[in-house]
Amino acid sequence: MKEKSKSIAVLDREGGLSQSEFLDLSNRNNLFTNVSISCLQAVRELQFSGRFDEAQVIIEKVVGDTNSQSEKLIGFILLSELLNKWGSCMPSYTIDVMERASFYADQAVALCEDMISNHMASEFNDINEILCSALYWKSLNLASVGRLGGCERWSTKIAFEEAEKTFFHMSAIWKSSRNNDLRHIQGSKSFVKGVILFCRAIAVEKGYLQSSDCDGKTSDVLKKESLAQFKSAYESFFSIYGSLHNQTVKAITMICVCCKMCGDRVEALRWSEEEVKARIKLHGEWHPRTKMAKENLQELKGGIEDTTSVLEDVDDLSAQDFPAERMTLEIDPFKLEDVETLTSAMRMFADMGLVERFNIPRHNLARFVLAVKNSYFDVNPFHNWRHAWSVSLASFKIMTETSASRLLHPTEKIATLITCLCHDVYHPGVNSDFLIKSAAPMALEFPAPNVLEHMHWNSTKKLLQASCDCDILLNASEDEKQTVLDLVHEGIMATDMHTHQRVVDGLSRRIEAAEGKKAMNVASPAEAAYDANEPEDRRELMRAIVHASDLSGQSLPKEVAYTFGRGVLEEFHNQSMRERMESLPETAFMKGLHEPLAQAKAQLGFLHYVLQPLWKRISTLFPELEAQYHRVVERLEEIDFENLESWPGRHDGLKI
CATH class of the missing domain: 1.10.1300.10 (3'5'-cyclic nucleotide phosphodiesterase, catalytic domain)
Incomplete structure (x- = not known):
């Protein structure tokens, strides 16, 4: 160029390339990254060896060594999410794991609310969104505690009561927020509500709860209601993200599980095939959830030949x-x-x-x-x-x-x-x-x-x-x-x-x-x-x-x-x-x-x-x-x- 254009001059005045983190490796270290990487390393141990106690010690050390309340908050949220996400992949998925996950989510909620009340949340663009994230995982984790029969900290009944109360708290914050896509809010609400209903259905089926604790609803009724919620969540997430997104795939997984439990094998098979395709594309063949999805699909198919991965005929290509x-x-x-x-x-x-x-x-x-x-x-x-x-x-x-x-x-x-x-x-x-x-x-x-x-x-x-x-x-x-x-x-x-x-x-x-x-x-x-x-x-x-x-x-x-x-x-x-x-x-x-x-x-x-x-x-x-x-x-x-x-x-x- 013979001379600098007016538009380039504007960029120069604004500091040149506004994409510093796109090129500068040092900018990868932000508020979240150090905590995230440490947690990921710990969860990798959890994923491949099932050493939950060691993983907990590693992550707690990361959170314990920092003086930043913000890093503690993000660490607690990561712990509550990752223990839920990866715990479900392991044979040792137990009430102890979900109690820990619920405890960390509870800690995250308490810390977040404390930061809000003391005006210490200036590092976050929207502290209410962070709070909603903590509430989201607290509600899901407590519902899982109830499904597994309760624990010393939360009995089955109290776990579900706390999960419902947390869900309504989260919904109230979302209702007053103007910074979210309403479809995302509706999808998340439907998913959490679906999980609570599903967990109640299992708890009733196993005798941890009575129908009278669920407005007289039987386990079968609760399963059908949860299926409807998961389908609603899927429609919302799919309309925003399409099929290749973790939120959409989570909804597909739960739809498949509910269809199977409701005895609808044809629908379960259809959704299971969708889950396998999506998880392979999203996570790859190596991921435990992909393997679980493929095993579930084969179980549903029984003796049916697997035709999910037909390779095109390339013999004639030149x-x-x-x-x-x-x-x-x-x-x-x-x-x-x-x-x-x-x-x-x-x-x-x-x-x-x-x-x-x-x-x-x-x-x-x-x-x-x-x-x-x-x-x-x-x-x-x-x-x-x-x-x-x-x-x-x-x-x-x-x-x-x-x-x-x-x-x-x-x-x-x-x-x-x-x-x-x-x-x-x-x-x-x-x-x-x-x-x-x-x-x-x-x-x-x-x-x-x-x-x-x-x-x-x-x-x-x-x-x-x-x-x-x-x-x-x-x-x-x-x-x-x-x-x-x-x-x-x-x-x-x-x-x-x-x-x-x-x-x-x-x-x-x-x-x-x-x-x-x-x-x-x-x-x-x-x-x-x-x-x-x-x-x-x-x-x-x-x-x-x-x-x-x-x-x-x-x-x-x-x-x-x-x-x-x-x-x-x-x-x-x-x-x-x-x-x-x-x-x-x-x-x-x-x-x-x-x-x-x-x-x-x-x-x-x-x-x-x-x-x-x-x-x-x-x-x-x-x-x-x-x-x-x-x-x-x-x-x-x-x-x-x-x-x-x-x-x-x-x-x-x-x-x-």
Whole structure:
């Protein structure tokens, strides 16, 4: 750009990129994160070994060691939630566990109310939402105490009375609140009411309560009433979140349980199938609740053949089915048929000579690309198969049409292609920080700041196992395969946005090195900057190609760029809404994206402060990419805060 636009000047005056936590790793440590990670580590022990006492000691130490009332409060809420959530997965799920869960929820409520009365809640955006979260878990946990026959602290009758009183307290706060989606409130109320009715039904059935304690209702009547509440909760949650959300899946689980207990096997089977599909997509095959859901489904099916995971027939797929002349960055990935994305991905391997070099059987390659495609969720507005395919095409073009083709060895080339195809497999549509602060199952499995990248790598590694029929490295030597896997791991970790500045700084240093070798008559800037005989040089170049390809959406034809841009805005907006609904710390750069000005600031900031420096450096080293860099600049220059009506990249469909 010849001079700074007025809109960029506005961003500069406001402090530049307003997405600091998007790029700065240090910003991951917020009020919730330290407590969350400690609790997650403890609950992982609870999940896999059932050592509840040890988990309690670890978490209590975290809460006991802090002087912050806010951290104590969040710690208590996490304890009450996680003991409930994970305790239900364990064979040792007992009254002792639920008594502890209820105790921690009770402590959270008391502490929260004390903070409100003493005006100590300034750290929270809405302390009433935090209180409602504590009340929510207290009501659920006490109902479970009643279902299990009561305990020393709360008898069966008192547990249910306290659960009902807590429920009405929570409902009263929600009724006076103006900051919530009414559908979320109604869904949560219906779910809690359903749990209380369900637990009462079990307590009556087991003789812990008399029908007279439940207005004369029998266990069967209470079960039917609870089923109606769970269906109401499902409808509310589905209307807000769709099927792939923990709240929706919890309702599905309880509907299935109630249908089964009411003797409606057909309906139980239908809902059980929905639960299995959703839990596999949300939590993965490794999660205990997924395993439980699959076991319940098989029990319901009896001798019926399992047809829940039919693999498409790929025997006829061939790389030659996709014309070579269509392998261009001008192609619109959203207009391709699914089969075209598969055959074109196969063509990338073939045209780079990787099929021949690594002796990849066509069957395995076809199975691999299909398995990768099926590992992405179409419901994600951005992190879906079309994004992965586009990223892979960008890396393919860089590695075939620039001097990178001469610098990288076959191991780096195949690792780059695998990385780009797989770098977002099973992406849940939210970022790692959300998974950590919401105590998501995925964060339990991969307890690290970059949860997603560890999950993507773990899932990719499984696709390339020797026993898998989609292993495309089966004919490589053991050492060569390990080298490729190491490079893929490194490449996937490089897609974490917190590595961005390191990549940009590395490119700057390489450009300086190339400038110093101008007089040496080197074939290209990149060949002056990188030494093809140095493994570390090739690895650094590979990381840069992967990162640039991952961020190539805005370098593509404008309609494709707009589609990708809207997808990102929608995913961020959806996460922000979930944070708000679930009383989690809100991510600053995702807030308010239903407003065109907020969308424009987010997009312009990303283009100017992130993409433009990256693509300027990439195109300096690889002049063949100048057209892509100029497209990034075009997308940047067309955003005018004073004339947003003319900006075609805005998303008019985001609502609160």
